[in-house]
Amino acid sequence: MSYRIDPRLPLTGEVRRILAEEIGKALVHLDAAHDRPEQALHKCRKRLKNARALLRLVRSGDETFCLTENQCYRQVAALLAGPREATALVETIDRLAASFPEQSAGGGLDAVRETLVARQHELHGGVGLDAAITAAIAACEEGISRIDMLALPDQPEQAADVLAEGARITLRRARKALDKASSRGGADDFHDLRKAAKTHGMHLSLLGRLWPMPIKARRKAVDELGETLGELHDVFVLRTLLDAADRPLGSPQETRLLSKLLKRSEKSLKKTCLAAAADLFGDSPRRSTRKLARKARDDLAAASQEDAAAPGG
Template sequence: MSTRIDPRQPFSAEIRRIVSEETGIAVAALETARTDPDKGFHECRKAIKRLRAVWRLIRGGDEPYCRVQDVDLRRTAGLLAGLREATALVETAQRLAAAADDEEEAAAAATLLSALEARRSVILEARANLDPAIADATAHFSRLDFTAMRLPDSSEQASEILGQGARKGMRRAMRAFEAARGTGDAEAFHDLRKAVKALCMQARLLKSVWPHMGSNDRKAMEAFGDRLGELNDLHVMDTLLAAEGAGLVGEDACAVLRAMIAAGAQKLKRHCLRDAGRLLEPRPSPVAREIADRYSRRAGKAPRRCDVAA
């Protein structure tokens, strides 16, 4: 599968190809979820994120359609969130255990990990909410009608749509960076994470025309997004411990764990702000114009025979 938009192919056909393939991946993942819910839900949610990045990128081509699709996908992702959140908490507890500096920290992290693994097992074994979530998400994808999407095939119009979408994505990331740098709030860093993840996916879609976004740059941006994800996981864990920590691990262990989380979060915030200043584009408009220009130039080149056959 190629998730890259080929400027030499009709724009509307390329978008339908990509969203059809991603939808197929999501549906296949939901089938996997019937026997392996953790893996299936995770893969489906990743496909949903990629689809939402597509709709955001091309929204200027068919605003009403793309907006409806984005809202529906957000709701569908929410149906699958419970189990993934339980697994993310387990993974965060594992990272805390690996980062323990002494026996007290190690014991507290081990107690937390055991409690969260037990909680996750209950969700997996009960399946009370899993089967309806699979059915609802599958029904969403079965209702999709890509023929209702109205996109131009003119390279000039397509380049304008993609340039506009890329510019909005870069501006969204810069606004989130400025908010995170200014406030230091967990919610601001979470917004930055979402913006960076979407930007990474859009850069992959525009791989052939996005300047200064080669393979190494994309990998660095994706690693940045992963660090922001770890930071968000720490915030979610701290929120859980603030509400339920005494019951989960006891008051003393809870205090130890929250101190570990606070130290880890501060370190990650410093790294993330440094990465943001290095990787995010402070002047999106010139980059967006270059994306549009490159798309238009490449659109004038006929596909090679092997490309057409593929």
Template sequence: MSYRIRPGKPLTGEVVRIAQIQYERAIHVLRRQPDGPYQAIHDARKRFKRLRGLFRLVRAAAPDFFARENARLRDMAATLSEVRDATALVEALDHLLASGAAGESRPALKAIRARLAARRDRIATAAVDLDARITAAIAICQDGIGALADLQLPARRKKAIALLAGGTAKNYGKAVSALERAIESGDPEDWHDLRKRIKYHRMHIQLLSLAWPGEMALRARIADIAGEALGDDHDLDALKTLIATDPEAIGSEAEIAVLRACMIARSARLHDQVRDIVKNLLGDSPGALEAHISALWRDAAG
């Protein structure tokens, strides 16, 4: 129940309960670091994303709260992202090597991967202020818990249901539009926007899953698969940025040419995969989804 809104319960209390759990778990992992500081940061950043998804769901009823807390979480995550971003580039090479896009280019890709792994290790070693950043993040999480006292959401059941259904449908509509734009333009930013919308949709479905666990679990699974594919594509775009800003970190011009060709092939396959995955997930109109969720939640709330 840690990331699920319970039907029939006061909405403010449910959102505060869920948010406090996410903040406390982020604090715990940042303090304890059972698998080291970098895994702790990775785990905490997942909690921050869940918090942003939760607050986005009820944004319409608390716009000022959302703006303030979303900025708090976004900025905090950014201070902890450097090593994780470098790690993601190594993982992008791993995915390329495991995909059909590698072909006869495996030796060049392995050499590039080794350089990116060394770059990641240098960045990790140079992060001398990491402890200070983690301490600051813990303090910000504690401030976030305190700020939950300011949150006030509709107390009446009808308005609470409308808020949840409307918040889900609004983000869903943006996902539908993002898919259309991404297919038409091919712009990496449009594909990245689709990824964000799919991720938020997955969070919203999980938050509302007690209304109809079977259907919601299926939607969440489809969103997970699409989100993973879009995440791989986003990492390829980050590689493209590194090629433009620091080509020496990649390798020779010949190696970069090989990498570019593999990236283009891999990205095209990922886009095709995403289109197939989400054609049913995003097949309804936002209005139809809103009405469906409203009906489910009314039944579940009793």
């Protein structure tokens, strides 16, 4: 099956199906994380993000269920954040070296990279990771047992309104985050923009059969923005570690080049992200999702009529 809502089927059943599939895949990756934490934790967190985006999309249809389950999977993701972040920071050093080959050719990033690799190995090899994985597995298994409690409106008009409202809220979050990132440029502002962009990209996948316009190009642009915002986030995290009082990344001499390259990278990434986000989220969220609501109502109603007209319907 796919991460896409089929308008020919009742909304409740489709959301239950997709949620069960995503959490089931997260459990598979959690099981693999004992032996291959670098890849498996990243894949697991992606499945959890998919599940949470789905819950945000249909939240207005069953507020209590969606809020509770979203909080559950947010806590699961938090259990796994440290080990995953450790890997991402090593990858960030490698990206800096590739982006600025002349400056880093003399090995000016080597000491920091060694420190981050040691930190990564410590987090991946400790008993804490096994405990986190065990707790995450238990939480996901409990989550799967609760899926049948979800109850959404299945009538075409009400179902369309639920989907349009979820999409609109995320677009509004993205627009608000873009305005703040443009005016203030803080790490939290760009992080909020990243979360909203990622969620919107997942909503495009979920609503692929209902979105009122071709989405292939938009989805590609949203994915690229999400990746660039992710790189910027990792730069912010490294900057925070660099400025920490206990200097976990090394002495000023060891981190001089890193500090210089992080500033250059941050400036470039911010500019790229703001331009791309302005293209994607410059329109009114209400206007965009009004079209979605109309098309969804028409498509869902047509599917319902086809079912009623079918033999045995």
